[in-house]
Amino acid sequence: MKNVFSLILVVLMMACTTSKVDQDVTLHQRPVYQKGQSVQAPKSMPRQAERIEQEVENVQENTTRTLSEVREIEEESKEQVKTIPVESTGVKASATGAMPKAAIGGALSKASDIGEIMTFLTSDELQGRDSGSMGIEIAATYIERIFKANNIKPYFDTYRDVLSNYNNSFNVVGFLEGTDIDLKHEYIIIGAHYDHIGIIEAKNGDEIANGANDNASGTTTVLELARYFGNNKTNKRSIIFALFSAEEKGLLGSKHLAQRLKAENLNLYVMLNYEMVGVPLVGKDYLMYATGFEESNLAGVCNMNVGRNLVGFLPQAKDMNLFKRSDNYPFYNEFNVPSQTFCTFDFTNFDHYHQVGDEVALMDFDHMANIVNSSIPMIESIANSSTQTIKLK
Numbered sequence: 001m002k003n004v005f006s007l008i009l010v011v012l013m014m015a016c017t018t019s020k021v022d023q024d025v026t027l028h029q030r031p032v033y034q035k036g037q038s039v040q041a042p043k044s045m046p047r048q049a050e051r052i053e054q055e056v057e058n059v060q061e062n063t064t065r066t067l068s069e070v071r072e073i074e075e076e077s078k079e080q081v082k083t084i085p086v087e088s089t090g091v092k093a094s095a096t097g098a099m100p101k102a103a104i105g106g107a108l109s110k111a112s113d114i115g116e117i118m119t120f121l122t123s124d125e126l127q128g129r130d131s132g133s134m135g136i137e138i139a140a141t142y143i144e145r146i147f148k149a150n151n152i153k154p155y156f157d158t159y160r161d162v163l164s165n166y167n168n169s170f171n172v173v174g175f176l177e178g179t180d181i182d183l184k185h186e187y188i189i190i191g192a193h194y195d196h197i198g199i200i201e202a203k204n205g206d207e208i209a210n211g212a213n214d215n216a217s218g219t220t221t222v223l224e225l226a227r228y229f230g231n232n233k234t235n236k237r238s239i240i241f242a243l244f245s246a247e248e249k250g251l252l253g254s255k256h257l258a259q260r261l262k263a264e265n266l267n268l269y270v271m272l273n274y275e276m277v278g279v280p281l282v283g284k285d286y287l288m289y290a291t292g293f294e295e296s297n298l299a300g301v302c303n304m305n306v307g308r309n310l311v312g313f314l315p316q317a318k319d320m321n322l323f324k325r326s327d328n329y330p331f332y333n334e335f336n337v338p339s340q341t342f343c344t345f346d347f348t349n350f351d352h353y354h355q356v357g358d359e360v361a362l363m364d365f366d367h368m369a370n371i372v373n374s375s376i377p378m379i380e381s382i383a384n385s386s387t388q389t390i391k392l393k
Contacts, residue, residue: 071207106231111365130198150230180236192218194248216277254327271339286312292323305381
């Protein structure tokens with residue numbers, strides 16, 4: 001039976017409570033993080049981490065068939081599928097019944113690489129990746145495996161940075177040491193939030209807000225950058241790759257990590273964040289814009305170093321105060337260093353923010369691969385300059 005795997009996971013998902021979110025929320029209503037803001041944590045939700053880890057292990061050990069093979073079996077042996085035990089099927093990820101293997105190697109990004117990661121992160125089985133849910137635990141396990149497969153070590157004792165301000169949630173934080181004996185003590189953070197809003201009010205029978213553009217696109221970009229740098233090691237400065245949880249709750253994951261790293265006296269040079277980069281800008285002569293464009297010389301330095309108009313200024317981003325509405329901002333507050341978000345959402349090219357229509361089918365994988373591959377020389381120029389050329393204005 002074609003839907004057996006999904007049915008099994010839905011039953012498992014019922015163990016976790018997910019909250020309804022108004023699907024009519026607009027971008028300008030996203031909460032602005034205020035320095036020193038106190039946030040009331042929600043009631044505790046049972047953790048499923050060990051259970052999920054075992055489920056995923058079972059999937060990768062027992063499921064090796066391709067998508068076409070699985071579909072043939074489902075069509076020809078519907079009644080037999082009913083007898084497959086839960087421990088054999090594991091957690092269904094996308095249509096294949098298996099978590100995709102982690103992409104490895106130091107090649108440039110391809111649309112197919114982007115598509116595989118995006119399809120997994122936005123599958124219904126992850127239930128919209130709400131913070132504290134089983135779905136986001138599965139996503140975290142996948143992120144950890146990509147890090148491990150590509151020489152990205154845990155920054156802390158493990159990859160998971162448990163939040164102090166939101167129950168049962170954690171960032172996933174990896175680390176790549178710089179190659180220069182002196183510059184490796186200076187750090188660059190490359191980040192994106194991997195959570196979304198979970199289950200919301202149903203529209204046309206769909207209640208899962210899969211969050212393809214917001215922000216599986218940014219997560220995928222960071223993972224592809226981690227893959228490239230983890231294998232090529234073309235960074236003299238050290239790089240922290242951070243995937244944040246609870247961004248949708250008020251930038252809580254990035255706030256927690258910024259405060260933790262500040263307490264450790266991390267020598268942070270710049271923080272580069274990626275959000276909503278799944279569709280190209282319309283009618284612009286640059287590939288992506290930087291929020292807080294006027295706060296630093298980041299765009300100018302990057303464009304000069306790569307020899308093209310890569311990063312531009314979007315007036316609407318300033319009008320909507322987007323600089324303070326994504327995970328760059330807590331690092332700006334704590335460290336007072338250039339901390340900005342790269343984005344390609346221009347208020348005209350995407351109509352499904354915080355709605356069930358934010359689906360992977362609307363994403364442009366070629367565009368996303370271009371974002372990754374264009375970011376590589378930009379990041380290399382930042383990581384390898386002999387002096388810190390990016391400054392706040």
